[in-house]
Amino acid sequence: MLSLNELYRGFRDPDVIKSLAKQIAITAAKYPGQINIMEVCGGHTHTIMKYGLNQLLPANIEFIHGPGCPVCIMPKERIDHAAALASLPDTILITLGDMIRVPGSNGNLAQYRASGCDIRPIYDPLDCLTIATDNPDKTVIFFAIGFETSTPMTAVLLEQAEKRNISNLLFHINHVLVPPAIDAVMADPNVKVNAFIGPAHVSVISGAKVYRSAVKTYNTPLVISGFEPVDVMESILMIAKQKVKAIALLENQYSRAVSEQGNLTAQALINKYMTIRPSFRWRGLGPIADSALMLRDEYRHRDAEQVYKEQLPNIEIDDHKACQCGDILRGLSKPKDCKVFGRGCTPETPLGSCMVSSEGACNAHFRYNGVTE
Amino acid sequence: MSHLKANKTVQLSHGGGGKEMNRLIKDIFFKAFDNPILRSEEDAARLHLSGYTAFTTDSFTVAPLFFAGGDIGKLAIAGTVNDLAMMGAEPQFLSSSFIIEEGFAIDDLKVIVTSMANELKRSGARIVCGDTKVVPRGCADGLFINTSGVGRILNNEISVKNLQDGDAIIVSRDIGRHGAAILMAREGLALESDLTSDCASLWPIVEQLIAANIEIHAMRDATRGGLSAVLNEWASASDVGIEVNESAIPVSSEVSGLCELYGFEPFDLANEGTFILAVPQTSVMATLEIMKTFCHCEQASLIGHVNQIKPGKVILNTPWGSRRFLDVPQGELLPRIC
Numbered sequence: 001m002l003s004l005n006e007l008y009r010g011f012r013d014p015d016v017i018k019s020l021a022k023q024i025a026i027t028a029a030k031y032p033g034q035i036n037i038m039e040v041c042g043g044h045t046h047t048i049m050k051y052g053l054n055q056l057l058p059a060n061i062e063f064i065h066g067p068g069c070p071v072c073i074m075p076k077e078r079i080d081h082a083a084a085l086a087s088l089p090d091t092i093l094i095t096l097g098d099m100i101r102v103p104g105s106n107g108n109l110a111q112y113r114a115s116g117c118d119i120r121p122i123y124d125p126l127d128c129l130t131i132a133t134d135n136p137d138k139t140v141i142f143f144a145i146g147f148e149t150s151t152p153m154t155a156v157l158l159e160q161a162e163k164r165n166i167s168n169l170l171f172h173i174n175h176v177l178v179p180p181a182i183d184a185v186m187a188d189p190n191v192k193v194n195a196f197i198g199p200a201h202v203s204v205i206s207g208a209k210v211y212r213s214a215v216k217t218y219n220t221p222l223v224i225s226g227f228e229p230v231d232v233m234e235s236i237l238m239i240a241k242q243k244v245k246a247i248a249l250l251e252n253q254y255s256r257a258v259s260e261q262g263n264l265t266a267q268a269l270i271n272k273y274m275t276i277r278p279s280f281r282w283r284g285l286g287p288i289a290d291s292a293l294m295l296r297d298e299y300r301h302r303d304a305e306q307v308y309k310e311q312l313p314n315i316e317i318d319d320h321k322a323c324q325c326g327d328i329l330r331g332l333s334k335p336k337d338c339k340v341f342g343r344g345c346t347p348e349t350p351l352g353s354c355m356v357s358s359e360g361a362c363n364a365h366f367r368y369n370g371v372t373e
Numbered sequence: 374m375s376h377l378k379a380n381k382t383v384q385l386s387h388g389g390g391g392k393e394m395n396r397l398i399k400d401i402f403f404k405a406f407d408n409p410i411l412r413s414e415e416d417a418a419r420l421h422l423s424g425y426t427a428f429t430t431d432s433f434t435v436a437p438l439f440f441a442g443g444d445i446g447k448l449a450i451a452g453t454v455n456d457l458a459m460m461g462a463e464p465q466f467l468s469s470s471f472i473i474e475e476g477f478a479i480d481d482l483k484v485i486v487t488s489m490a491n492e493l494k495r496s497g498a499r500i501v502c503g504d505t506k507v508v509p510r511g512c513a514d515g516l517f518i519n520t521s522g523v524g525r526i527l528n529n530e531i532s533v534k535n536l537q538d539g540d541a542i543i544v545s546r547d548i549g550r551h552g553a554a555i556l557m558a559r560e561g562l563a564l565e566s567d568l569t570s571d572c573a574s575l576w577p578i579v580e581q582l583i584a585a586n587i588e589i590h591a592m593r594d595a596t597r598g599g600l601s602a603v604l605n606e607w608a609s610a611s612d613v614g615i616e617v618n619e620s621a622i623p624v625s626s627e628v629s630g631l632c633e634l635y636g637f638e639p640f641d642l643a644n645e646g647t648f649i650l651a652v653p654q655t656s657v658m659a660t661l662e663i664m665k666t667f668c669h670c671e672q673a674s675l676i677g678h679v680n681q682i683k684p685g686k687v688i689l690n691t692p693w694g695s696r697r698f699l700d701v702p703q704g705e706l707l708p709r710i711c
Binding site: 018 | 620629630634691692693695697
């Protein structure tokens with residue numbers, strides 16, 4: 001039987017990584033300027049920092065860590081929604097992984113759980129079906145987060161709940177979209193990004209097509225990349241080659257999983273249950289038009305934001321004044337430039353979005369960086 | 374015995390101090406842990422200790438109670454025995470306290486007590502006192518066990534503050550098995566694998582290392598927080614830097630596969646029968662030679678060394694030449710693993 005590590009071994013081969021590093025250095029030397037690559041997705045930020053790939057690159061290639069971490073970009077008022085829902089009587093709030101320790105304006109969900117709320121972290125959203133069936137006298141609310149990658153799971157869950165008539169399962173939708181975030185970053189005239197590494201799993205769902213307009217509008221290379229170290233190094237080489245030739249193309253390094261059209265079945269399913277939200281406030285970036293999803297009107301009976309409209313707080317809460325996440329996400333500042341980085345703001349007590357999850361730029365720097373300094 | 378057969382679950386009356394409790398203690402605990410000190414049934418065990426003595430305590434709340442490679446009973450003995458062994462102390466006398474939820478199956482209790490008795494044989498330690506409480510349904514999750522232990526210290530030099538520049542860092546076997554086994558046994562993670570916990574008493578091997586006069590500077594079992602936690606504790610307690618090479622750290626393909634699926638690091642996962650040693654470079658060969666004669670230490674490996682480059686920090690060298698800090702794990706990795 002093929003084991004998992006046989007699957008990824010080739011993508012972490014030290015010789016291949018070293019040889020790619022060498023080719024990148026040779027290619028980048030032919031480019032006179034600075035190549036500032038934004039890896040949009042938090043998964044890539046994690047790969048780069050965890051495997052120390054930034055240490056293998058020449059001085060004229062730098063990473064600007066993008067806004068693609070669904071936990072990091074969640075504004076405090078949405079966490080407050082989760083807390084308010086979890087505090088309702090006879091309610092079970094269900095969410096994914098890291099979300100449990102992201103602070104809202106009055107503590108994180110782990111603290112609410114400790115004070116008696118029934119809050120359950122899960123790996124598989126479909127577990128909500130069992131929890132809802134096992135607790136018919138409770139309202140089960142799935143606090144749904146994530147980019148295009150995890151949205152189909154929520155749609156499948158909703159479809160199953162409808163089909164099986166499980167009426168006590170509700171949704172609080174926080175699904176966000178990558179392309180509007182790219183636009184938000186590039187809207188700043190001072191932005192330093194001049195190349196993109198495109199998301200891996202997001203692109204499996206949405207297809208390469210969703211980045212065509214960004215590549216054209218900003219005349220910037222975008223290479224869709226897998227999450228393994230060899231994938232990222234190869235993508236950097238592809239970007240460097242484009243820069244040397246002074247071209248800006250959409251290229252697909254992750255062709256073993258990403259097609260031009262993406263997963264049409266998943267897209268249809270999402271479209272059936274969800275529609276574009278006019279605006280969503282991103283932690284660090286502020287409100288971005290058409291950047292998130294919400295349930296369609298036909299399913300408002302399952303939409304916790306509608307059902308509990310009266311009980312949910314609607315005050316927008318900004319990050320700490322000293323927090324520079326907005327500038328860090330645009331590449332205008334580095335985590336180390338921030339006055340509170342590593343002092344007032346640490347992974348245990350994050351003041352801003354980028355410190356919150358292991359995929360956030362500041363968190364990754366805090367955990368992994370500084371060895372070579 | 375007939376009484377227990379009739380009552381297949383533990384009742385509140387079993388903790389009441391009366392007849393039922395006496396039967397439970399005699400039929401199950403005394404039978405399994407039998408020794409003269411326990412049998413004397415005094416209010417406290419009378420012990421004869423001499424020289425430096427190590428004393429430790431640990432409570433066990435693992436969920437589920439039974440997992441691949443062990444159960445809460447085996448864990449409760451190995452955990453306390455290992456705390457003593459890691460101080461270079463021969464485990465001698467243990468206490469064991471049971472907090473049992475009303476309705477707990479007597480058969481399960483017997484299995485757990487039997488595995489405690491079996492694990493005691495590996496180190497020669499004896500349970501000399503104990504306590505049993507039964508709490509109403511819902512006030513505990515099945516069964517909690519506390520064990521405390523004392524042991525005679527045979528090597529007084531071992532300390533977290535004793536790491537020295539140039540020391541070699543050795544790990545006894547492949548890491549992360551216990552955390553991974555518990556993760557797999559948890560409800561909701563429907564995975565099939567041959568993976569078992571590393572849960573084991575470490576005194577037999579430590580005894581051999583001490584007998585061979587190996588100069589051990591520091592020794593610790595990598596329980597909660599895994600390898601990362603031990604190395605970071607050492608680096609900061611001894612104010613030294615520690616560098617380890619990723620490719621030298623043994624990890625089974627099951628554990629690395631599970632880590633891939635769930636986004637964990639093998640370095641952060643708990644172990645219950647895996648320990649880390651700091652010894653002078655000159656003792657590496659002799660240490661590994663002894664360790665490899667024990668079946669669970671066949672993979673014992675030299676994984677790094679101590680230096681003064683970044684005192685207080687642990688650095689992981691990747692196989693392709695980059696370096697990063699190996700930080701202590703944060704947040705709620707997996708609750709109730711021991």
